Amino acid sequence: MPRLAANLSMMFHEWPFLERFKAAKEAGFTAVEYLFPYEHPAEAMGAALQDNDLTQALFNLPPGDWAAGERGLATQPARRDEFRTGVATALRYAAATGVKRLHVMSGHGASDDKAARAAYADALRFACDQAGPAGIEILIEPINGRDMPGYFMNDFDLAVDLITELGLPNLKLQFDIYHRQIIRGDVLTGLKTLLPLIAHVQIASVPARAEPGSGELDDIRVLQELDALGYTGFVGCEYRPAAGTLAGLAWREKL
Numbered sequence: 001m002p003r004l005a006a007n008l009s010m011m012f013h014e015w016p017f018l019e020r021f022k023a024a025k026e027a028g029f030t031a032v033e034y035l036f037p038y039e040h041p042a043e044a045m046g047a048a049l050q051d052n053d054l055t056q057a058l059f060n061l062p063p064g065d066w067a068a069g070e071r072g073l074a075t076q077p078a079r080r081d082e083f084r085t086g087v088a089t090a091l092r093y094a095a096a097t098g099v100k101r102l103h104v105m106s107g108h109g110a111s112d113d114k115a116a117r118a119a120y121a122d123a124l125r126f127a128c129d130q131a132g133p134a135g136i137e138i139l140i141e142p143i144n145g146r147d148m149p150g151y152f153m154n155d156f157d158l159a160v161d162l163i164t165e166l167g168l169p170n171l172k173l174q175f176d177i178y179h180r181q182i183i184r185g186d187v188l189t190g191l192k193t194l195l196p197l198i199a200h201v202q203i204a205s206v207p208a209r210a211e212p213g214s215g216e217l218d219d220i221r222v223l224q225e226l227d228a229l230g231y232t233g234f235v236g237c238e239y240r241p242a243a244g245t246l247a248g249l250a251w252r253e254k255l
């Protein structure tokens with residue numbers, strides 16, 4: 001049985017953000033993830049976890065101006081200082097929450113833009129160097145171009161090339177099954193061959209990004225195969241419930 005983490009940015013929207021922790025615990029989750037904690041004091045995020053005996057599986061570095069459409073700063077040479085400040089901020093929240101995985105969103109950029117790639121590599125080196133002493137892994141996630149047009153990290157080969165090229169012990173892959181199916185398919189082979197690089201998995205149905213098992217893939221079988229491969233990390237439930245969070249949780253019983 002995979003260690004499921006409720007994604008509080010997508011699930012439990014029936015509750016205000018800080019109340020989603022208790023709701024997730026009462027619904028049987030032992031871990032949570034979300035996009036960003038930064039609207040709340042770090043201490044409040046730590047307390048929400050402790051009060052509900054929950055583990056923080058993952059969150060993202062500050063992405064720049066999300067409301068204005070920014071999706072990370074790492075590929076932007078002119079934003080290097082801001083990116084680095086964001087690393088320090090994320091590590092402060094990591095200390096308060098005990099999280100051991102931080103996702104660095106790449107930001108936008110064409111895949112053949114050499115300056116963007118160099119800035120991204122530099123940003124990842126810096127983040128890994130800063131996070132390493134705290135035992136924290138830095139993750140990169142291929143995201144499909146339909147959901148995020150113009151996003152730089154949009155391909156699994158690109159992610160593997162970067163991880164291999166940089167050779168940093170704490171630079172890992174965030175394998176989102178939803179994105180994998182859209183970008184490339186071949187999900188089971190992807191999980192098997194990339195397993196040594198994978199530090200976090202996420203799941204949602206394709207194409208609706210709703211409950212696992214409700215789309216074109218046999219998500220239950222995929223998660224069973226992931227178990228059989230020996231994956232011991234978290235699986236983030238990064239989906240939008242089709243008709244209410246609690247009403248849609250029955251898929252977990254098939255695992």
Ligand SMILES: O=C(O)C(=O)[C@H](O)CO
Pocket residue numbers: 035060103141143176179202238
């Ligand atoms: O979009 C996703 O799949 C993610 O996991 C990112 O963290 C946020 O966009």
Ligand SMILES: [Mg+2]
Pocket residue numbers: 141176202238
């Ligand atoms: Mg994801």
